[in-house]
Amino acid sequence: MSDRGLRLVWIYPDLLSTYGDQGNALVVERRARQRGLQVERQDVRSDQQLPTSGDIYLIGGGEDRPQRLAAERLRRDGGLNRAVDNGAIVFSVCAGYQILGHEFVNDLGEQSQGLGLLDVTSTRGEGERCVGDVLGDIDEHLGLPQLTGFENHQGVTHLGGHARPLARTRLGHGNGTGDGTEGAWHDTVFGTYMHGPVLARNPQIADLLIKLALDVNALPPVDDRWYEALRGERIAAATEPA
Template structure:
């Protein structure tokens, strides 16, 4: 695998990196390099065009106004949509997750159009924010261990017929709809409300993105002791009585 290469694109770190989600791109980059892959990482600011030649695109969370600006610029640019049409992998978090859907409510209390890369739409919840640890069972089609993460959002995301839930929650709110769903995915596009950063707490998801990008069924094993210690610490903390 040492001859293989991976092009990783971090979308709009100047707008969508509020909650430490940059850790996701660091985890993908690190785990690829541990397998001997050559990694070309590109951080694309909001005043730059989105390249269409990337393999994996990552989008983080952000506040309401930066989310609106990011969506407007991604729609004008069109690069991310073209990349997905070419088979690229996208992993998005919170505000980035909402942007990938058909629409969301912006900071002006107006409905903003999204990219339509996931069959979801988001509204604003009428109750308290969804805040706290989340545990869930990842969609069995993905064959991954339990999801662990931290949510902090007031958005409510509804899944359409072509979107599958990324996970079913055992603890926490997830999509906020009350149906037990968390996140969504379809094909090579993934969205979640989980911070943490989520790929540090769930490195197997990072590996899934790499496998999809390389079109392989398995990756060489790496030392997962640090990741597993973090996972178990957070799972134990979430499940212990207050």
């Protein structure tokens, strides 16, 4: 983190901002400010150069064509890869998650090259679309409570040997591979299929991103009553008998 405060970058809101994913940026910004941190937030459109000096980068979901355009521009720009090389934290959702991998299927039915920031490869599923609530147990190495979110995707994402599942599903499809995995992470780069927005439903993940950016083990507590009420409501709705 710079001396001027926490630098938060929201990537390509003009292309990748469906299903309320911009809420993730709002949650990180608010929870940082609640701890007395100065936050410099920059929303970077797809026709702008991506800064490499950010601390936390957030990228959301989008339709197939905007996803392809976003991947092409991020590859040409190179800023996100350089930022990760400098130690930045990246949190990605759905289409953004696929872009961080090696390859994904674009709107033309072709394999598009990703950024290679996560050791994952995405294809298009041949079965029913994955839609609905998801509950899962987050990787114990991250020390976080149960994951709750909403998925809406046709993608199937396979993890390579250098990526760990973000969570193991109790409910829902997650990565769509049938092995119970959801999302992926490695070092300071995280990906998930969860919307919701996911950081509003899982504020502890937002806190993890802030802790990584600050290089600290703990943060001062904040009032979590609103978040916990939302979590409890969504978990109950997902688990109640049909």
